[in-house]
Structures are given as structure tokens and as C-alpha cells.
Amino acid sequence: SYIGREHEGGPRSRGNQWLLIGPWLHGRSNKAPKVGDIEYPENASWPVDAHMLKWFDHWLKGIDNGVTKEPKVRSYVMGPTGEPGAPGNVWREADDWPPHAEMRPLFLHQEGSLNWDSPTEDDSSTSFVSDPRHPMEIPGTSFPGAKDARPFESQAEVRTFTTEPLPEPMEWTGRIQAELFLSSTARDTDVIIRVSDVYPDGRSILIVDYPWCLRYRNGFDHEELMEPGTVYPVKFPVGWLSQVFGKGHRIRVTIASTGAPLYEPNPQNGKPFTLEFPDDATVATNTVHHSKSHASRILAPIAK
Numbered sequence: 001s002y003i004g005r006e007h008e009g010g011p012r013s014r015g016n017q018w019l020l021i022g023p024w025l026h027g028r029s030n031k032a033p034k035v036g037d038i039e040y041p042e043n044a045s046w047p048v049d050a051h052m053l054k055w056f057d058h059w060l061k062g063i064d065n066g067v068t069k070e071p072k073v074r075s076y077v078m079g080p081t082g083e084p085g086a087p088g089n090v091w092r093e094a095d096d097w098p099p100h101a102e103m104r105p106l107f108l109h110q111e112g113s114l115n116w117d118s119p120t121e122d123d124s125s126t127s128f129v130s131d132p133r134h135p136m137e138i139p140g141t142s143f144p145g146a147k148d149a150r151p152f153e154s155q156a157e158v159r160t161f162t163t164e165p166l167p168e169p170m171e172w173t174g175r176i177q178a179e180l181f182l183s184s185t186a187r188d189t190d191v192i193i194r195v196s197d198v199y200p201d202g203r204s205i206l207i208v209d210y211p212w213c214l215r216y217r218n219g220f221d222h223e224e225l226m227e228p229g230t231v232y233p234v235k236f237p238v239g240w241l242s243q244v245f246g247k248g249h250r251i252r253v254t255i256a257s258t259g260a261p262l263y264e265p266n267p268q269n270g271k272p273f274t275l276e277f278p279d280d281a282t283v284a285t286n287t288v289h290h291s292k293s294h295a296s297r298i299l300a301p302i303a304k
Helices: 002-008 048-061
Strands: 019-021 073-077 090-094 101-108 125-130 159-162 170-184 190-198 204-213 232-245 250-256 284-289 297-303
Touching: 073 170, 073 232, 101 170, 101 250, 125 250, 170 190, 170 204, 190 232, 204 232
Parallel strands: 019 073
Antiparallel strands: 073 090, 101 297, 125 284, 159 250, 170 232, 170 284, 170 297, 190 204, 190 250
């Protein structure tokens, strides 16, 4: 929204946008530091009501209260909690968003490995079953926030790919992109991508997740069903973040095709979607390929 209005909006919109990003759940007026299982330092709190009133006083009442002289972008860089001296958990100010980052590929490998080296195997893949009538479970109907994702990761048809412990802290600030090579026994299916911060004690704290329907792999204006068994390149944005992964932490990418009730299961029958769940929903075996010629990866926005 900010990028579109600030740079491509109407004449009164362009250049008149300010952005505030904090480690909070969407829509909550009390911007307190506890989100999910994580409690950030007290500096993560924000007086949102007073801030909004000041904004409205200027733009609706014409009061010159200095709001337009404030930084264009304020963003909170999340970091490890409960680890004294760990980096992150600080506010940053900038003239625009997103900041410059190096989009670096992080490759999926066999046996659940995740690293910066491109695969060398001629044939390597990971498969899982997608059964819309017996989906994997993500409780709730909204993004759960910084919760321990292990209950989902341990389910039968969920696959995880995890780095070795980081030798040094690493900051990701920007938008994660997925570039996968996928095949299915069905004509349509979904893929869910999650990224989490794995603490040394084993907790896998969720940062972002996003689902993608493969019939729209070429865009929402270009619906195209799959040919069973054919490998397709699938690219989509996973989400925005500003996160420092601490020394000794690991980065995890989780892949599945179902996660109900948060994500309604795809019937996978290739037919138009309907309000009523169809009788002919199809069970599929989905495969993510991570070979030399089909090197599935996510692009990580490494802060410069």
C-alpha cells in the first residue's frame, strides 16, 4: 500500500505517505511488545492512538503540528529475545521503503537441508501428500504471529528445510521471494511456504507464511491448470520482514499444501471453485524438486 500510494498514487497521494512498521499483530490498537510466544523489549511498544490523533489533526483539521517533519519511514528490526546482548530489536528511520538489500538465493536440498550452495544432484526431490478432506492443521483463522511452529512442522505431510547454526548474526530486511520447481499428480494444488527462526533451544518461531494456488502460477489474470507429472517453475512473494537471525540460530523453510482452518483446502479437481466443498475433491502427491536443473530456493533480502 505504501509503495503504491507513495510512488504511483494520485497527485495528493504521491510523496505524502508515511510508514510505521512494528512487531505487532494486524489491526490491534494496543501496540504492546508481546506477540504470540515472543515478548519484545519495551521499546517495541508504540502510542498508536496519540500518533493517529496527531496525524488526523494535521490532515483533517489543518493543524501545523510538525507531523510532516517526522521520518518518512520508521521500522522495527526484530531480533532474538531472551538473549542479552543479541543484535536487533531496534527502531530505524529511513526516507523510503524498502531499503536496499541483496537478494541472495537460499537453496533447498535433500534430507531437509537448507544452504547457500546450488544443488549438484541430477535428480533430487521431496514429496508429500495433499488430501483436502484430511488436511494438515494450522489453528485459527488469522496469521498466528510469532508462535512456535513445531506443532505444524511435525505433522505427517509437512516438510522442513533447515540451515546449520549461523556462525554470525544475519539480518533480512525486505520481501522474501519463493522460486520453486513443483510437480503434482493433480491438475491444481496449493503450496504453503513458511519461514521461521529456530532458536538454540529448538523453538521454531514463525516469522512469515503465504499460500499460493498453482493454477494462478502465471498470474491471477492467467488461470492455467497443471499437467500431472510436469515440473513447473513457480515464483511468488512470501512476505515482508525485518529480522536479525542471531548467532547459533537456524533458518527454517517449511513447505506443505494444506493447513486448515487457516487456509481452506484446495479441492485439487481442476474445476472452478465453489462455495460448497465438492464431492470429487482429489488427493494429490506433490513434489518440490531440488536438483541441479530444478534448484528450488527462496530469495533472502540480506541487509546491506
